[in-house]
Amino acid sequence: MSVDGWNTVLVLGGIRSGKSEFAESLVADSPTVRYVATSATGDPEDAEWAARLEAHRSRRPGSWTTEETADDPRRLADVVSSAGPNDTLLVDDLGGWVTVLLDPAHQPADDTATIAELAAAVRDCPARVVLVSPEVGLSLVPTTPLGRAFTDALGAANRAVADACDAVVLVVAGQACWLKPAAVPRTATVPTQAGQGQGTPAGQVTGRAAPVPATGDASTRSEPATARPDGGEREAALPDVLTPAAPPEPAGAPWSAPTMALPMVTTGLVIQAGMELPMPDEYAGPQAVQRLATLDVPGSGLGVLERVVGFAAATQGTATPTPWDNVRVLLLHGDHAGNAAAGSVPGESARLAAQARAGRGVLARLAADSGAGLQVVDAPSAGPMEDAPALDHEAVEKALRYGWRLAEGAADAGVRLLVLAACGAGADAAAAAVLAATAGAEPPAVLGRVVTASGEIDDAAWMRRCAAVRDAMHRTRRSPRDAKDILAELGGGDIAVATGVLLGATARRIPVLLDGPVGLAAGMVSRDLAGQARHWCLLADCGGHPAVRLAADVLGLTPLLDLRLDLGEGANALTALPLLRSVLSLAAALPTRPGPGGDGGQDGDEAGDGGAGDGGADRGADADPDAGEPDFREPEPAGPGPATTGPDEPAQPDPAGWRAG
Template sequence: MSADGWSSVLVLGGIRSGKSAFAEALVASAPSVRYVATAVGGEDDPEWRGRIEAHQRRRPQSWTTEETGADPARLATLLAEAKPDDTLLVDDLGGWVAALLDPANQPNDDVATVTALAEAVRSCAARVVVVSPEVGLSLVPATPVGRAFADALGTANQALADACDRVAFVVAGRPTWLKTGAAEPGIVTDVQAEDSTAEVPAAPQHDAMTAAMTAAVASATPAKPLTFGEADRTDRADADAPIPRDTVIEAGMDLPLPDGDAGPDARDRLERVDLPGAGIGVLIEAVEFAAGTQATATPRPWGRVRVLLFDGRHDGGAAAGADPQDSERRAAEAEAGEGALARLAATADADIAVVRVPASGAMEDGPVLDAATVDAALRQGWELAFAAADDGRDALIIGACGTGTDAAATAVVAATTGTEPVAVLPRVLVPGGRYDDEAWMRRCAAVRDAMHRVRQEPRGAKDVLAQLGGADLAVATGAVLGAAACRIPVLVDGPVGIAAGLVARDLSSQSRHWLLLADAGRQELVRQGADVLGLTPVLELGLDLGEGANSLAALPLLRSAIALAGLLPVHPALLATPGDGGLSDDDAEFIEPEPDGPGPASV
């Protein structure tokens, strides 16, 4: 067993429960991972191929893939051959059982094969995480083949649960530990989460550079904050299971999820409200999102919103064609309540916190941050989100005006999703509406050299920030995590927000569910990164006003849709009696009226 308490973990969950993402987060900090794919067949099924490709895009490039395919015995062989410094992720046991039951592998002693696999996991020298479907909560299959699969998988799950050090059950992205030990770092059990006397590791001491960045971020204050009445305040003190402010930021963090029922309930309610037309179109996605994050089928529009405007500088080729003085001018304008961003913020009843961070190194030459600075930046972003919650802000918007951020975000997206950088790196637009293609090529070269430099480096979330991301992306990542901890939605619309969302997802899979993509704009980087995050743009306006400004421009429309959905009553025609909540599904069932007189003659 390793120093932090586990060598093997079984992750159970239903279809689309988030079990694979949780398992990937458990091994995200490993220098390299051997991903064992058990699926076989499906070459003629486009939908199945799409699922496999989605899994492939999530894997860092440092991971290698082994396929057991139609040979179930190969899995035990891989486990037996693994070295102590290896990390194996097996996804999933359902594919392995399907191959085991294949007629081509019969006759076969299936029980003996399962027992051998459990023993291979128990005696494996490497770290092992096994993902498996939990089918025991569904109905008994109606076919002999289905029953055989359910029985075999249930037997395999029980055998693996006994063999593994830890067992987690994932439901709607929320893990519950079924088998665990006491006081183990990195894995929080239900008992530990409820124990208010548990000690929290003290924050590490950082060097002078870290302290300078901490001071720079802590000094950020909202520019010309707006005032609101007390009736508009959101009382977050009564929220269930509040996340401690001093929570350690690390891979596998357990953060809240939006309410899984409120969103669909809000969608269903919209079919009955007193709207003069056929509905609110694509804006229903914003209503459903707001309902889930507010845990109510009648959400209210976001009252107070804060824009976190990150002003960071990236050295080297990432900043080719950029003017640092122009970046500073835009940040100063936002602080003074001037410029496009500030005017949009005033229209949208939002305030702006300008967050200046120290410069990050040239990604092509070496790491852009040290590990201590990454931890400090994540913590400061976390604190910014908690400060917004303390100030009663209902939502956050990620904005950026630094130099070289597009290239840094491109490198982060490429490292976390496998996207080809040259296909998504935004073009360099200079004043006057002209594109500087020479500067774009220099940025491409910087990203290419950086990706080549880190090809053998670890691809954990913090490693990516240290090697490629920089201070502004690290603070933005911490803000996304902190917002999820405070149950505050985050509107993203540009490269920094998308890159921060991807890194935050690798630290806590729940964080992505608090992100809303108001408009994807015209950048392919945003679209591809959002697709991996599972974010669909609510609007297709094609805005290109600058990161953060796009969301501010769309915010009034989103608020209007949420207000209509939450405030309008049920249509009178759907009321059973005046003042009731509307007809239920049973009440609304069509009842054929009694005929008035003889009907048509039948022959």
């Protein structure tokens, strides 16, 4: 569950307002949910209370697990604190929790401190958490001391937890009103309860709250068009185009990065070789692939797409990975001067970047269809590599930190998958130069053909690009070959920013979908800074590009598809994204195959009629337990043949009694 990037949500509402059903709809797409029940069992003679509890139990899917905290209200904070980043918790509700907290059996107790502990646990929890609580502040002040103590304690708990949560929603008469952030959602519906004339069976949750647009990120967001009354075509929907490039770089304060071990100085983040970044879960991936063998999948299974399930499981840290529901495309725009851009139409890359910012073009169309956000990033322009360094070292450092902060900003917004794209003039030649320096490739072998706007192949422009790369390699033949030197001499701004994105995404455990020479060149450079980065990368398609094929082979990234599209870097990945999501949805939702005794449990002879004609494969209790292979005895020849020494001598039997297969 993630409401447009928010992982912790407080759902408030009055009695019978639909708050519990709304909270359940927020986590309906999670394969597993830990339901934390806080209320006490109550009086066994209270049939109405027992019916309420049973109604809640009947709505929970069978894949959910239930935890009770009524015996010790202080344990709720421990349950929230112990949740991992791939867990989903539904706490229902804080009213029952406060009731138990104020129970005389748990007194004396510091109720204020216990509420503060719960709020701190929610604020620091990496899991997806939905908390339900009744809103009693709108009613009359109770006339009894105990009633006033309950409303005061619940009000304090609601305020503390609301402050700690990313989002707060108030459900009134089945209608969701988002209080934090103060934005109007596109649609927000509360599921209809079963038994109210809708025909919904018990235990099934219908509907789901739509994502709420984020505030504070200066985004331009377009609504999907609705059907026209005259039956005409619908207007094309636009993707979420993010205008800010990255959060501002902190000045004078150390970089805060609890998920990584990096050298720190007073000026901020230091990116250098030998960084210790996280690795994907080494057990979750194989467990997820093994689990696929137990699912009720017809045919021979998912084929090579099993790698998608293993990759998602390892990067999500669970054997039951979920589809990537929050995807962001980073379109890097940075031109290269000199003959690296030979054959490029002047201003074409700027036009493509402006087109993407406006939500138009191939990449924006594919992003909108995939429900992905699109962020256009202007990288520093690079000088002619054949004459001088493409960037100075200070610009390389800034570009690396800039890319890192882009990944940090995506992680803070709840992005679960990044897609790297690029549209700079001369980017292919710069990537070929990086491959020549890092993998010893010959420039003509990794430099793709130059195709004009009219679709013709321009061999003269291709030769000028090859000459630029070879001249740059000759100029730097005595230069150091470490990562930052390669970026400064050959790579340029877009590859440097892409390298920073890969490193920052690795530090925040965000997988990256690569597609094109810029992303693969950044993968080659990031390998020399932090070898863990390549394990968080997935290559959907090589696109028939020679540089991508070579870099993928060096990095150990096997392309999943071979579409051979040529729509620009990033388009192949977005084309394949719906397929990858479908595979993950199947892996998470399919039931297990029936075991022995089921429909497909036995396929042998139930009557035990394994005679001579069945090859002796099923011999029951008379079979030799030590026999490692079936009996393949050949029939004895009826007349003279190779097994006889004379015309009338009988054939000699095989002394071993059977032949090896």
